[in-house]
Amino acid sequence: MKIHEYQAKQLFSQYEIPIPKGAVADSPDAAKVAAQSLGAFPVAVKAQIHAGGRGKGGGVKIAKDLAGAEAHAKDIIGMNLVTPQTGPEGQRVKRVLIESGLEIEKELYLSLMTDRESAEVLIMASEAGGMDIETVAAETPEKIIKVYVNPLSGIYPYHCRQAAFGLNLGKELLKPFSQMLTRLYKLLMEKDASLVEINPLVITRDQELIALDAKINFDDNALYRQKDVAEMRDLDEEDPLDVEASKYNLNYINLDGTVGNMVNGAGLAMAVMDTIKLAGAEPANFLDVGGGATAEMIENGFRIILSDRKVKAILINIFGGILRCDVLAEGVVKAAKNTQIDVPLVVRMEGTNVEEGRQILAESGLEIQTARDLADAGEKVAALV
Numbered sequence: 001m002k003i004h005e006y007q008a009k010q011l012f013s014q015y016e017i018p019i020p021k022g023a024v025a026d027s028p029d030a031a032k033v034a035a036q037s038l039g040a041f042p043v044a045v046k047a048q049i050h051a052g053g054r055g056k057g058g059g060v061k062i063a064k065d066l067a068g069a070e071a072h073a074k075d076i077i078g079m080n081l082v083t084p085q086t087g088p089e090g091q092r093v094k095r096v097l098i099e100s101g102l103e104i105e106k107e108l109y110l111s112l113m114t115d116r117e118s119a120e121v122l123i124m125a126s127e128a129g130g131m132d133i134e135t136v137a138a139e140t141p142e143k144i145i146k147v148y149v150n151p152l153s154g155i156y157p158y159h160c161r162q163a164a165f166g167l168n169l170g171k172e173l174l175k176p177f178s179q180m181l182t183r184l185y186k187l188l189m190e191k192d193a194s195l196v197e198i199n200p201l202v203i204t205r206d207q208e209l210i211a212l213d214a215k216i217n218f219d220d221n222a223l224y225r226q227k228d229v230a231e232m233r234d235l236d237e238e239d240p241l242d243v244e245a246s247k248y249n250l251n252y253i254n255l256d257g258t259v260g261n262m263v264n265g266a267g268l269a270m271a272v273m274d275t276i277k278l279a280g281a282e283p284a285n286f287l288d289v290g291g292g293a294t295a296e297m298i299e300n301g302f303r304i305i306l307s308d309r310k311v312k313a314i315l316i317n318i319f320g321g322i323l324r325c326d327v328l329a330e331g332v333v334k335a336a337k338n339t340q341i342d343v344p345l346v347v348r349m350e351g352t353n354v355e356e357g358r359q360i361l362a363e364s365g366l367e368i369q370t371a372r373d374l375a376d377a378g379e380k381v382a383a384l385v
Contacts, residue, residue: 001217001218001220001223001229001230001233002050002215002216002217002218002237003050003216003218003229003232003233003234004048004049004050004095004232004234004237005046005048005097005213005214005215006022006024006048006095006097007216007232008214008215008216009022009097009211009214011187011191011216012187012211012214015183015184015186015187016183017180017183017184017187017211018180018208018209018210018211019210019211019214020044020099020100020102020210020212021038021099021100022034022038022097022098022099022100023037023038023097023098024048024095024096024097024098025073025077025095025096025097025098026077026094026095026096027073027077028070028071028073028074028077029070030073031045031069031070031072031073031077031096031098032066032069032070032073034069034098035063035066035069035070035098036066038098038099038100040100040101041063041064041065041101042062042063042064042101043062043063043069043098043099043100043101044060044061044062044063044097044098044099044100044101045060045061045062045063045069045072045073045076045096045097045098046059046060046096046097046098046099047059047060047076047079047081047093047096048093048094048095048096048097049081049083049086049091049092049093049237050091050234050237050238051081051083051085051086051091052083052084052085052132052199052215053083053084053085053132054081054083056083056084057081057082057083057086057090058075058076058079058081059076059079059081059083059093061075061076062101069098072096073096073098076093076096077093077094077095077096078092078093078094079092079093080092080093081093084132091237092236094236102202102204102210102212103204103205103206104202104203104204104205104212105202105203105204105205105207106127106129106202106203107129107130107200107201107202107203107212108125108126108127108129108167108200108201108202108203109124109125109126109127109128109129109130109133109136109198109199109200109201110123110124110125110129110163110181110184110197110198110199110201111123111124111125111133111195111196111197111198111199112124112181112184112185112188112195112196112197113194113195113196113197114188114194114195114219115148118148120148120149120150120151121148121149121150121151121155121185121188121189122146122147122148122149123145123146123147123148123149123159123163123181123185124144124145124146125144125145125147125163125166125167126143126144126145126167127143127167127168128140128143129199129200129201129202130199130200133199145162145163145166145167147159147162147163147166149185151189154185155181155182155185157178159181160177160178160181160182161174161178163177163181164177164178170207172207173203173207173209176208176209177209180209180211184196184198187216191216191218191226191229192218192219192222192223192225192226192229193216193217193218193219194217194218194219195215195216195217196215196216197213197214197215197216198211198212198213198214198215199213199215200212200213239254241254241285241304241307241308242254244304244307245287245300245301245304248296248297248300248301249290249297250287250288250289250290250297250300250301250304251266251286251287251288251289251290252285252286252287252288252301252304253285253286253287254284254285254308255282255283255284255285255286256282256284256310257276257281257282257283257284257310258281258282258284258310258311258312258313258385259276259281259282259283259284259311259312259313259314259315259381259382259385260284260285260287260305260306260308260311260313260314260315260343261273261276261283261284261285261286261287261305261314261315261316261317262287262289262298262301262302262305262314262315262316262317262318263287263288263289263316263317263318264288264289264290264318264319264323265288265290265319266288268317268319269286269287269288270286271374272315272317272374272377272378273286275374275375275377275378276315276378276381276382278378279375279378279379279381279382280382281378281381281382281385284305284308284310284311285305285308285311287301287304287305289301289323294331295327295330295331295334295335296331297331298328298331298332298334298335299331299334299335299338299339301335302314302332302335302336302339302341303335303339306339306341306342306343311343312343312344312384312385313343313344313345313346313381313384313385314341314343314344314345314346314381315346315347315348315377315378315381316328316332316345316346316347316348316349317347317348317349317374317377318347318348318349318350318351319349319350319351320349320350320351320352320353320354320357321351321352324351324352324353324357325349325350325351325352325353325354325356325357325358326353326356326357326360327353328349328357329347329349329356329357329358329360329361329364330360332345332347332361332368333360333361333364333366336364336366336368337366341366344367344369344381344384345366345367345368345369346368346369346370346371346377346380346381346384347361347368347369347370347371347377348370348371348372348373348374348376348377358370
């Protein structure tokens with residue numbers, strides 16, 4: 001789960017991580033009031049969406065007076081902001097963050113994330129702050145410092161010193177940097193975050209370390225014990241189909257192709273997507289209904305797939321274990337009739353009660369093509385689209 005920059009900075013403030021003075025506004029008038037409350041100019045007017053690269057798309061502007069803050073807010077609020085992370089469709093801006101300007105001497109990059117490969121917390125830092133870290137990693141990987149922390153033992157001063165020395169920080173900044181990094185680590189662990197990122201982390205002319213930007217992602221599976229974090233979720237920033245699927249415990253990701261997929265098991269779903277591409281078509285979604293799917297879940301899955309107007313055919317690939325093939329077939333028939341499916345349907349199933357399942361499909365009266373194996377299913381659905 002992602003949150004907005006202003007929400008991430010609220011958490012930073014709770015953990016005593018230095019941030020600029022700022023206020024959120026959802027209208028030009030409110031932006032003017034917020035700018036006035038900061039007491040000095042210039043101020044930054046920053047679009048609040050769940051994507052990076054906002055400045056490149058015109059979503060971050062500097063105002064030198066109240067009229068400028070109001071004018072910039074008027075331009076940004078309501079705009080469809082396109083950045084490298086939003087895709088060409090962009091994201092509508094509903095609010096801005098008004099922040100005090102800083103006299104910046106140097107920009108750094110700092111992040112903490114859970115690293116699956118090492119099963120540790122990875123601290124990443126770089127003197128190339130303010131830039132796309134992906135570009136830095138690809139073109140100048142030697143500029144990225146990596147420090148690994150065992151989550152069972154926690155962060156120690158030597159971890160902080162290693163990162164600080166890698167950033168070539170002066171002696172006067174070693175203590176405040178160590179304090180900041182320790183607090184960021186505490187935030188990551190206590191709030192079940194998967195990523196905490198500051199880009200840029202700035203050194204001001206007064207030799208202060210300030211988090212000029214803030215990004216935090218959270219582990220969805222831990223939200224049940226992070227009630228305050230869950231309340232920060234902004235459904236307007238998420239794909240409507242993803243939101244709808246989450247209501248029924250369906251793992252759904254919208255894609256750009258024309259073949260809708262319904263599969264039980266994430267690994268099997270990935271294999272189905274590969275098969276569709278090998279057959280010459282493109283998947284329209286990733287949809288894992290899980291091993292214990294019910295007829296209701298299958299029906300809701302159908303409804304979500306069909307609400308995507310790009311879908312020209314649907315491929316169902318089920319391995320019957322916990323979910324028996326005859327139960328699946330009954331669910332498919334019921335869902336197809338209830339949703340009045342109007343696109344071709346290809347079904348491939350194997351496992352428990354597979355013959356009974358195939359018989360139910362054959363006797364349903366629906367136009368359903370059955371496939372003998374995964375490759376056959378891919379070829380059939382690719383031919384249909």
